[in-house]
Each structure stands twice: as C-alpha cells, then as structure tokens.
Amino acid sequence: MSELHHMSVLDVIAAFRSRELSPVEYLTHLTSRIAAHDGEINAVMDVMDEPARQAAQAAAEVYARADADTPLPALLGVPLLVKEQHNVAGCSATRGSRVLAGQTAPADHPVVARLREAGAIPFARTTTPEFSCATFTQTAAWGTTRNPFNPDCTPGGSSGGSGAAVAAGYGPLATASDIAGSTRIPAAFGGLPGFKTPYGRTPGVVPLNTDWYRGDHVLARTVADTAYATNIIVGPHAGDHATIAPAHVLPTAFAGAAGVAGMRIAVSRDLGCYDVDPEVAAGLDTVVAALRGAGAELVEIDLALSLADVTDASSAHYGHLIAQNMTRMCGGDLDLLEPYSKRFVEYTRDFAERISLLEAADLETKVQAQIADAMAGFDALLTPTSAIGALEADNAYLEALERPAGPLDFYWQAHMTIPFNIANRCPVMAVPSGIGPTGVPTSVQIVGHPFADDSVFTVAAAVEELLPFPRSPLM
Structure with missing residues (x-):
C-alpha cells in the first residue's frame, strides 16, 4: 500500500x-x-x-x-x-x-x-x-x-x-x-x-x-x-433553480494515453493577449509533445482574444454582482474589509459604473464567439492555466503587477482562467505540466465545447498517464 x-x-x-x-x-x-x-x-x-x-x-x-x-x-x-x-x-x-x-x-x-x-x-x-x-x-x-x-x-x-x-x-x-x-x-x-x-x-x-x-x-x-x-x-437541486437536468454522469475509468489517439486538439500559447512566463510555455510544450506522441493531432491556433475585452466584461460583471454583495455585507464601510478586498471592490466597481451589465453581456458574447469559432473542428483546446508561474505568499498585490511585457493594472490579469468563466458553459480541467524554477508546478487548461465534459476528462487522463502528476516535497 x-x-x-x-x-x-x-x-x-x-x-x-x-x-x-x-x-x-x-x-x-x-x-x-x-x-x-x-x-x-x-x-x-x-x-x-x-x-x-x-x-x-x-x-x-x-x-x-x-x-x-x-x-x-x-x-x-x-x-x-x-x-x-x-x-x-x-x-x-x-x-x-x-x-x-x-x-x-x-x-x-x-x-x-x-x-x-x-x-x-x-x-x-x-x-x-x-x-x-x-x-x-x-x-x-x-x-x-x-x-x-x-x-x-x-x-x-x-x-x-x-x-x-x-x-x-x-x-x-x-x-x-x-x-x-x-x-x-x-x-x-x-x-x-x-x-x-x-x-x-x-x-x-x-x-x-x-x-x-x-x-x-x-x-x-x-x-x-x-x-x-x-x-x-452534480445535478438539479431544489434550492438552486439554476441547476440543470439531467445530472451528467462522468466515466471513472479511462483509456489513458490511448484515449486521445485520433483527437484533434487546438493549442493556444497565450490566447492572443497574455504575457506567458517561460516555464509555463515550456510546460505547455511538454504536454503538446506528449499528446502528439500518443496519436493526437495538435494544431496551433491564433485565438486573438483582447485582454481589454476580457477585463472589461469580467470586471464589470464582478462589480455589478460580487462587489455589490460585499459592499452590502460590510454595510458600505469598505474599511472593514481586508485591504485586498477593498481594492477588489473599488477596482471592479469602477468598471460597473461605466459599463452596464447589458454592455458587459455584449462583451461576454464577443469573447464566447471567439472561443467557439477557434474551437470549431477540434475536440478540445489546450492553453496555459496561469501565465505567471507563481505568486508570492505574504503579498496582497495592491499595486500594479510588473510583467516583462509591461505592468498589469490588476494581478488577476496574469491568470488565463477568466475567459472560460466568461465562456461559462465550457468544461475546463487544469492539469500539471511540469515544475517551474521556484519549485511550484506549472499547468495547462483543457477546454471542451459547451457541456462536453467527457472530452476534457479523456484528454486529462491521457496527460496524467503520460506525465505523472507531481507530489509535494513534504515527507
């Protein structure tokens, strides 16, 4: 054992x-x-x-x-x-x-x-x-x-x-x-x-x-x-009318590397707008090579998302919903919040004041269409999970985040996850792709077509067999 x-x-x-x-x-x-x-x-x-x-x-x-x-x-x-x-x-x-x-x-x-x-x-x-x-x-x-x-x-x-x-x-x-x-x-x-x-x-x-x-x-x-x-x-719940039926049943036994033979997988290195650290890019290359060796067809594409569109849509969304809820919970006194929470509320509220929820939805539709068009003819999309390889502990990231291609207004912009919260019916699995120079693992996301959960698990199981997931060094 x-x-x-x-x-x-x-x-x-x-x-x-x-x-x-x-x-x-x-x-x-x-x-x-x-x-x-x-x-x-x-x-x-x-x-x-x-x-x-x-x-x-x-x-x-x-x-x-x-x-x-x-x-x-x-x-x-x-x-x-x-x-x-x-x-x-x-x-x-x-x-x-x-x-x-x-x-x-x-x-x-x-x-x-x-x-x-x-x-x-x-x-x-x-x-x-x-x-x-x-x-x-x-x-x-x-x-x-x-x-x-x-x-x-x-x-x-x-x-x-x-x-x-x-x-x-x-x-x-x-x-x-x-x-x-x-x-x-x-x-x-x-x-x-x-x-x-x-x-x-x-x-x-x-x-x-x-x-x-x-x-x-x-x-x-x-x-x-x-x-x-x-x-x-998963599955419908009486207390949440947003849940859908029927409950989708995932397989729990997989073909491993053999499961991806013949699959067509799109690869986007940066989604068109992210500044990706070298170790993250190297991890993506490792996964691409492994899947290609297992018989999948990997095709690099230019997804060409706009970071401004992603930021405007998501920040307005958070400002209208989450920031308002947090403001209500603290009775309007933002000084009761942690400094990073206060900054999140103020940052996203600024977007919500100039971008209506309807306008944000229009931007979401644009991002969703770009992802859908790029994935047409493919079984899944492969892209990094976070463009930045690691974040420091004990850092609240209250200032602009310095990056090789220029500073980011808000550190969340260093992660490549939000586009697939915008494309919210797409299943996404993050899986390890290696270990960076800090000792922190790197990762890729496997993105499926809306509600095509099984395809994501098929690719993830292949990566797991081809590139066994790391264990922390704790004894």
Missing part, C-alpha cells in the same frame, strides 16, 4: 472494502499529518475532531459487516476537507472576515450535503481569502497559507487552503469553487487536476448561485477521483 497521505479516493475506498485500512486509522493518520505540517503550511482553519472520529467509527463498523457485494455509500468513511466558504452546519461561517464575526452556518452547503450523504466525513475546514475574492490565500483571521511545494509562494486562491491541503497530503478530497479560476489556480500551483464544471452542473446558494461565472467543485489528486466525486455533487 502506498503512503497513506498520497492515496487516491478510489484506493482508500478499496482499502476500506478489503479491510486493509480502517476509516478510524486513516482519519487518525490525516489529523496527525495536519498537526505535523500545518504550522508551516497553514491550510486548515479548524479540525472537527470528535464528530469526525465518531463518523469514522460508524463507517468502520459498516465495513466490518459488509461483504464484497454489499452496496455501500459511494464515499463511505472518506475524510473530506471543506473550503470555509462552503457551510458546515453548526460551524462558524465567517468567510475570513471580521464583517461576519460570530456567524454560524445553519445548514450544510448543498455540495457538502451531497458529499456527506454519500458517506464522506467532513473533518477539517480549509482557509480562503476574505469572501474568496483573491487568487492568494491570506487573512488577518487565519494568517497566510503557503504552498507545500515552496512555502515562500502562495498555493493560489480562492480555494488555496483546499489545494494546499490536498497537495500536502492532509486528505484525498476537498471542496472548491470557481468564479475566476478559484479551483483551477490552486490546482495549477499545487500540482493537481482541477475541474471547472459548466454553469448549472453543481448547486450553489443565494444570492451568488445566479452568478453565471460560478461553479462549486472538488479538488482531488487524480482525474478518476475528480470524476468520481464530481458525479456526486
């Missing part, structure tokens, strides 16, 4: 079934690992020790009575890390903000509820930036979360605690979310696969469940685990 902290979800379930491993033993190992390493990484904001231990004991008793053919819940006994943005009934729900100090969750978030109903055991909650509005993870309440590949760097955000925790071996599965790359960026910086579902696949909560950039997801260590857990959280 591999080291317990590097096991996949499916391997853990198999070990529980065969009784090689007890849910109690596994949970104990993970909580011990958190105690040993989280003083440095700081990915966990609390541990729900006693209720988790009771649930693990109950799961162990079920496994002890079951034979090989006994139907069991899909995730019975699997420890679950929960992004603090996702409510856990009875636990604090502060979103890392003093604005919500003392707030307690009345019920599980729908994604947490579905995973719990499938037998998963929420046992620890992971850090986020305040109101999940940054692509790094730090708050006055919880401190700075660090990347297990290089503690001087951030694991990304806003699901940075979840990404760092899975990469560090704290658990095999965590919840995540994504309105601007918040699942894919931590996946990229943590050497993990990270899947952004098409809008409507997974349920959210009011008011931002109606934000068509949004999705709630999972982070795991393997493509198969990602598919397995995603199947549990």
Whole structure:
C-alpha cells in the first residue's frame, strides 16, 4: 500500500472494502499529518475532531459487516476537507472576515450535503481569502497559507487552503469553487487536476448561485477521483433553480494515453493577449509533445482574444454582482474589509459604473464567439492555466503587477482562467505540466465545447498517464 497521505479516493475506498485500512486509522493518520505540517503550511482553519472520529467509527463498523457485494455509500468513511466558504452546519461561517464575526452556518452547503450523504466525513475546514475574492490565500483571521511545494509562494486562491491541503497530503478530497479560476489556480500551483464544471452542473446558494461565472467543485489528486466525486455533487437541486437536468454522469475509468489517439486538439500559447512566463510555455510544450506522441493531432491556433475585452466584461460583471454583495455585507464601510478586498471592490466597481451589465453581456458574447469559432473542428483546446508561474505568499498585490511585457493594472490579469468563466458553459480541467524554477508546478487548461465534459476528462487522463502528476516535497 502506498503512503497513506498520497492515496487516491478510489484506493482508500478499496482499502476500506478489503479491510486493509480502517476509516478510524486513516482519519487518525490525516489529523496527525495536519498537526505535523500545518504550522508551516497553514491550510486548515479548524479540525472537527470528535464528530469526525465518531463518523469514522460508524463507517468502520459498516465495513466490518459488509461483504464484497454489499452496496455501500459511494464515499463511505472518506475524510473530506471543506473550503470555509462552503457551510458546515453548526460551524462558524465567517468567510475570513471580521464583517461576519460570530456567524454560524445553519445548514450544510448543498455540495457538502451531497458529499456527506454519500458517506464522506467532513473533518477539517480549509482557509480562503476574505469572501474568496483573491487568487492568494491570506487573512488577518487565519494568517497566510503557503504552498507545500515552496512555502515562500502562495498555493493560489480562492480555494488555496483546499489545494494546499490536498497537495500536502492532509486528505484525498476537498471542496472548491470557481468564479475566476478559484479551483483551477490552486490546482495549477499545487500540482493537481482541477475541474471547472459548466454553469448549472453543481448547486450553489443565494444570492451568488445566479452568478453565471460560478461553479462549486472538488479538488482531488487524480482525474478518476475528480470524476468520481464530481458525479456526486452534480445535478438539479431544489434550492438552486439554476441547476440543470439531467445530472451528467462522468466515466471513472479511462483509456489513458490511448484515449486521445485520433483527437484533434487546438493549442493556444497565450490566447492572443497574455504575457506567458517561460516555464509555463515550456510546460505547455511538454504536454503538446506528449499528446502528439500518443496519436493526437495538435494544431496551433491564433485565438486573438483582447485582454481589454476580457477585463472589461469580467470586471464589470464582478462589480455589478460580487462587489455589490460585499459592499452590502460590510454595510458600505469598505474599511472593514481586508485591504485586498477593498481594492477588489473599488477596482471592479469602477468598471460597473461605466459599463452596464447589458454592455458587459455584449462583451461576454464577443469573447464566447471567439472561443467557439477557434474551437470549431477540434475536440478540445489546450492553453496555459496561469501565465505567471507563481505568486508570492505574504503579498496582497495592491499595486500594479510588473510583467516583462509591461505592468498589469490588476494581478488577476496574469491568470488565463477568466475567459472560460466568461465562456461559462465550457468544461475546463487544469492539469500539471511540469515544475517551474521556484519549485511550484506549472499547468495547462483543457477546454471542451459547451457541456462536453467527457472530452476534457479523456484528454486529462491521457496527460496524467503520460506525465505523472507531481507530489509535494513534504515527507
């Protein structure tokens, strides 16, 4: 059996079934690992020790009575890390903000509820930036979360605690979310696969469940685990009328490298408008060569997006929706927010004051059409996940971000994720493409046609077999 902290979800379930491993033993190992390493990484904001231990004991008793053919819940006994943005009934729900100090969750978030109903055991909650509005993870309440590949760097955000925790071996599965790359960026910086579902696949909560950039997801260590857990959280939900039917069922066994033979895959190095770091470009080249060697046809295209269009559309969108919601939550007093949250609100609000939501929608339609036209005749699109190879920990990025091609007004412009929140029905999977000079992994995105989730997983599984995903250096 591999080291317990590097096991996949499916391997853990198999070990529980065969009784090689007890849910109690596994949970104990993970909580011990958190105690040993989280003083440095700081990915966990609390541990729900006693209720988790009771649930693990109950799961162990079920496994002890079951034979090989006994139907069991899909995730019975699997420890679950929960992004603090996702409510856990009875636990604090502060979103890392003093604005919500003392707030307690009345019920599980729908994604947490579905995973719990499938037998998963929420046992620890992971850090986020305040109101999940940054692509790094730090708050006055919880401190700075660090990347297990290089503690001087951030694991990304806003699901940075979840990404760092899975990469560090704290658990095999965590919840995540994504309105601007918040699942894919931590996946990229943590050497993990990270899947952004098409809008409507997974349920959210009011008011931002109606934000068509949004999705709630999972982070795991393997493509198969990602598919397995995603199947549990997708589908219509009575509390979210934006969810669609029927629930799409992903395969959880893949052909690996053989699956891409004959596929046509478009390749865009920079989407036409991003300043890509050399290590990121080299990672893309490595993936292209591997897929080509497996029999796929890789064709470089000129997508020719405009960074101004992407920024105007998305910043106005965030200004009209998320910034207004944050302003309401702090009673209009932005000084109650973290400095980076205040800057996010002010920056996006400026766009919203000069670009109406209707005008932003027109720009979104333009970007969507450019992506659709570029992908015509291809099975998928391959492009970097983040143009910048790493971001520093302990840096709130309040000023313009210096880049080789010139400064960026807002550091989010260094990530290549937002175009596919704009093209919100496209499934996207971030997968590792190598390791950069800082020790932080690099990553590519695999983009599918609207709702063509299976094609994305087929390519991702091929990359995983051809270029095995890295492990953090934590022992």
